[in-house]
Amino acid sequence: MPPPNIQLxxxxxxxxxxxxxxxxxxxxxxxxxxxxxxxxxxxQAVKKVPLCRGKTVANxxxxxxxxxxxxxxxxxxxLSADVLTLNIAASSTSKGETLLDTxxxxxxxxxxxxxxxxxxxxxAHFIAQHVAPGVSVINxxxxxxxxxxxxxxxxxxxxxxxxxxxxxxxxxxxxxxxSRVARSQLAxxxxxxxxxxxxxxxxxxxxxxxxxLGARVYHDLRxxxxxxxxxxxxxxxxxxxxGAMLPSEHEYFQLFGLTEERxxxxxxxxxxxxxxxxxxxxxxxxxxxxxxxxxxxEQVSNGIAVRMAVMALCIGTQNRLSQAKAHD
Amino acid sequence: MTDTEVYADAATLEAVIAxxxxxxxxxxxxxxxxxxxxxxxxxxxxxxxxxxxxILMLDEPLGVLDISFYRDDFSRIGLHPQVRPSHLPVEVxxxxxxxxxxxxxxxxxxxxxxxCLFDYGRPASVLLAxxxxxxxxxxxxxxxxxxxxxxxxxxxxGNLQVKLTGPEPLALVLGRRVQTP
Numbered sequence: 001m002p003p004p005n006i007q008l009x010x011x012x013x014x015x016x017x018x019x020x021x022x023x024x025x026x027x028x029x030x031x032x033x034x035x036x037x038x039x040x041x042x043x044q045a046v047k048k049v050p051l052c053r054g055k056t057v058a059n060x061x062x063x064x065x066x067x068x069x070x071x072x073x074x075x076x077x078x079l080s081a082d083v084l085t086l087n088i089a090a091s092s093t094s095k096g097e098t099l100l101d102t103x104x105x106x107x108x109x110x111x112x113x114x115x116x117x118x119x120x121x122x123x124a125h126f127i128a129q130h131v132a133p134g135v136s137v138i139n140x141x142x143x144x145x146x147x148x149x150x151x152x153x154x155x156x157x158x159x160x161x162x163x164x165x166x167x168x169x170x171x172x173x174x175x176x177x178x179s180r181v182a183r184s185q186l187a188x189x190x191x192x193x194x195x196x197x198x199x200x201x202x203x204x205x206x207x208x209x210x211x212x213l214g215a216r217v218y219h220d221l222r223x224x225x226x227x228x229x230x231x232x233x234x235x236x237x238x239x240x241x242x243g244a245m246l247p248s249e250h251e252y253f254q255l256f257g258l259t260e261e262r263x264x265x266x267x268x269x270x271x272x273x274x275x276x277x278x279x280x281x282x283x284x285x286x287x288x289x290x291x292x293x294x295x296x297x298e299q300v301s302n303g304i305a306v307r308m309a310v311m312a313l314c315i316g317t318q319n320r321l322s323q324a325k326a327h328d
Numbered sequence: 329m330t331d332t333e334v335y336a337d338a339a340t341l342e343a344v345i346a347x348x349x350x351x352x353x354x355x356x357x358x359x360x361x362x363x364x365x366x367x368x369x370x371x372x373x374x375x376x377x378x379x380x381x382x383i384l385m386l387d388e389p390l391g392v393l394d395i396s397f398y399r400d401d402f403s404r405i406g407l408h409p410q411v412r413p414s415h416l417p418v419e420v421x422x423x424x425x426x427x428x429x430x431x432x433x434x435x436x437x438x439x440x441x442x443x444c445l446f447d448y449g450r451p452a453s454v455l456l457a458x459x460x461x462x463x464x465x466x467x468x469x470x471x472x473x474x475x476x477x478x479x480x481x482x483x484x485x486g487n488l489q490v491k492l493t494g495p496e497p498l499a500l501v502l503g504r505r506v507q508t509p
Contacts, residue, residue, distance in 0.1 A: 013406070037394060037411035045421075046447035049397035051407070312397075316406025323404045 006128055013317040016128045017310045018139045019146040020187040028155070028191055034309040035156050041078055041308070042301065051312050052079035055112040059085040060102075060127075061140070062118040067276050067300065068140050068150070072115045075307035081113075081315075100130060107132050113315065114138070121145035121180075134322055136314035138307075144180050150275055151184025153306040155192060157299050158230050161271050165189070169196040171225050171266075172215070173256060174234030174283060175205045178241065181275045182234055183213075190214050200224035202256065204245045221256055226265040233258055233274045233283045249282045258284035260291065271295045335490070336476070338497035344459065344475040345376060349383030351473045352426065352457055361453070364424040367391035369441050370412050372430030372492035376459045376475075380428060391416040393427075398440035414444065421449035430492040432458040435469035460490055460500060 007016045007023065014027065041049055057076040061069050069085060076083045088102070106114070113136045116124040121143030128137040141147040155165075162168055170189055176182045176199050189197050197215040199206070210217045218224030225231050236252065246252055258272065272284070272294045280286050288294060336344070356364060365388045368377025374392050381390045392415050396408040427441060438456060445451065458471045462478035464486055482488060482502065493499045 036413050040413045044447045045449045319403050320406040
């Protein structure tokens with residue numbers, strides 16, 4: 001028997017959200033379906049629903065982030081939770097407090113959920129193993145490992161534009177080696193049964209055995225995006241690169257930067273995605289980024305709804321568990 | 329639910345809804361309301377609302393509300409398994425709303441629906457139309473227009489569930505919740 005998935009309760013409901021690996025197709029579809037409901041909240045005059053009223057969410061960002069942090073913050077606020085965002089890099093840990101001590105202190109303040117961003121792979125998983133029962137952990141990106149809410153918001157965006165995954169050709173372009181976003185996207189596309197998945201990158205930005213990711217590997221952008229329905233550009237992660245992985249950003253753009261001309265081989269109705277922040281003139285030019293096929297800003301809006309869905313599901317599970325415990 | 333029995337069949341219900349349409353028309357005239365917005369509550373309420381919308385020949389498109397995010401049992405049972413998007417096609421500010429649901433029992437669904445509705449704006453008024461009314465109210469909520477009342481001898485049994493199935497054909501079924509061991 002495989003070990004129980006720490007993310008799920010004994011009935012298979014989502015308790016923590018750490019990685020998309022090991023989650024069933026049914027569960028991923030459930031998250032996407034719930035997200036449809038939360039998308040409408042932004043159109044209300046009062047952009048809030050009372051689901052998580054009285055709950056406290058702590059954003060623990062050990063690594064800098066603007067988009068992910070603010071969308072998590074907004075998602076929690078739109079669920080009516082109270083949110084505190086801790087800039088850990090500038091707080092107690094720099095005074096020598098251990099991670100677990102920081103956690104224990106926040107638990108003593110009766111925090112119900114931790115949203116964790118960390119430069120080390122596995123950090124959110126570690127925290128989930130050590131938090132008090134009743135507290136949920138959501139991974140907002142750990143090292144090169146996983147960024148599950150980004151993966152799901154991308155799937156949600158694709159589904160809204162393209163429908164059934166089985167017929168789709170999806171091309172992921174760029175720094176696969178360092179990208180937790182790509183890992184989560186690949187896991188989700190596998191589980192959701194995408195027709196064909198391709199990765200397009202220079203050899204230096206691919207992991208040792210790229211085929212193990214379940215995708216076809218291309219080193220030529222024009223070839224790779226041919227007949228694609230979805231083209232996902234990844235950010236070049238200079239902060240995670242050691243040594244001379246790239247000759248120069250200029251040269252990278254010459255070979256792997258997306259332009260309208262290079263996009264011409266893709267399907268006419270292909271969509272272009274990017275998790276942000278975009279390096280204009282490195283991963284793509286402005287004509288593509290601001291062009292009619294770009295859904296990049298829509299990804300940001302969808303990100304709030306996906307995060308609301310995931311947070312509400314986890315807190316809902318904890319509510320049910322604590323209620324069951326009270327009746328024991 | 330197990331041991332379901334049909335309480336009212338499609339023909340009966342269509343006739344009941346037609347009567348409700350007449351009663352609603354009278355209410356609107358009485359109050360001098362023109363051009364109201366009809367809003368059905370997922371799922372059964374929408375089926376009833378679709379029919380009333382046709383009968384009243386309303387100009388504004390039908391709105392639908394999903395109250396999952398406003399239910400008061402989230403803290404006990406978590407997120408409702410069926411969540412559908414709410415959709416109000418027009419602004420509700422200063423408009424007269426006809427809220428439609430299938431069964432009125434505790435009143436908690438209507439409480440949630442009103443909270444949800446008010447997060448879209450401030451309506452001028454809200455009328456409530458329900459297909460079936462029964463007892464067991466837990467909140468001070470009453471319908472303005474009612475299709476039918478559950479027979480008193482049946483209503484005494486609080487474990488008896490009344491459920492609308494549909495959308496084609498509609499049927500009102502009675503059943504008992506399966507006891508969890």
